[in-house]
Amino acid sequence: MARVYVSSVINSRSDRVWxxxxxxxxxxxxxxxxxxxxxxxxxxxxxxxxxxxFRLRNGDRIRxxxxxxxxxxxxxxxxxxxxxxxxxxxxxxxxxxxITDGDRTFAEWTAEFDCPPEREAELVSNxxxxxxxxxxxxxxxxxxx
Amino acid sequence: MIRLVRSTIIDAPTDEVWALLRDxxxxxxxxxxxxxxxxxxxxxxxxxxxxxxxxxxxxxxLREQLLTLSDLEQSFSYCLLDTPVPLFNYVAHVRLAPVTDxxxxxxxxxxxxxxxxxxxxxxxxxxxxxxYDAGFAAIRNRLAASAGLEGRA
Numbered sequence: 651m652a653r654v655y656v657s658s659v660i661n662s663r664s665d666r667v668w669x670x671x672x673x674x675x676x677x678x679x680x681x682x683x684x685x686x687x688x689x690x691x692x693x694x695x696x697x698x699x700x701x702x703x704f705r706l707r708n709g710d711r712i713r714x715x716x717x718x719x720x721x722x723x724x725x726x727x728x729x730x731x732x733x734x735x736x737x738x739x740x741x742x743x744x745x746x747x748x749i750t751d752g753d754r755t756f757a758e759w760t761a762e763f764d765c766p767p768e769r770e771a772e773l774v775s776n777x778x779x780x781x782x783x784x785x786x787x788x789x790x791x792x793x794x795x
Numbered sequence: 796m797i798r799l800v801r802s803t804i805i806d807a808p809t810d811e812v813w814a815l816l817r818d819x820x821x822x823x824x825x826x827x828x829x830x831x832x833x834x835x836x837x838x839x840x841x842x843x844x845x846x847x848x849x850x851x852x853x854x855x856x857l858r859e860q861l862l863t864l865s866d867l868e869q870s871f872s873y874c875l876l877d878t879p880v881p882l883f884n885y886v887a888h889v890r891l892a893p894v895t896d897x898x899x900x901x902x903x904x905x906x907x908x909x910x911x912x913x914x915x916x917x918x919x920x921x922x923x924x925x926x927y928d929a930g931f932a933a934i935r936n937r938l939a940a941s942a943g944l945e946g947r948a
Contacts, residue, residue: 751803756901
């Protein structure tokens, strides 16, 4: 089982950051790697079990299922149903925690998945350094640091 | 039931912060409010279930029990057994997490407790400011001081 852990500090209150990231269909509005997204079967994007079908800027298409969403604990958990990445049993969680000292947000993005051993380092680097850190860098820019 | 959360960012890797925090009997070495502290029955301070018996600098005598300790999660929990102030069912959790894009530490310190009617605000202020915020500042200063010493060496 490969694991990815990326975390960052975003210079805004966690409820404001959460407003930005809670929409399971909203990746294109804040993540620079995502071109377009839709929720299948016309379901609301906060219905647990809904599926987002989205396209990366490089053309890759990914389908992910919403497994958990909490407006109280500020986390979102999802799995990959279909992707060209070659991962199995992929489950990821994006979680926000308030930093009470300064009205900032501690953001953590984790993933676990199975893959062939020879591809693990590359996948961990692409997912952690590319997708997750890329998202946090964008949020930091959008929230001014 | 009152729930209290305090959290901060410390400008040092989690391993350095954890090295100071994981010793359940080590708070007399770094927390400005804590005087003498000892683990009862000669037990090791990383034995889950051990009890620390300590005095605050104001003379108050307290006993707290270690409920969980994890080197993997860099977290621990403890509860108050005896205290002269009206803190009932007090359970606290400390958790460290790395800020990976900067090699810093996120430190979350939270608790729940009940108290006598009318004393909620004062108890929350005392725990939040005198214990948690003061603890954050003490660890921050201590790590800054040791980094300064290394810088001069």
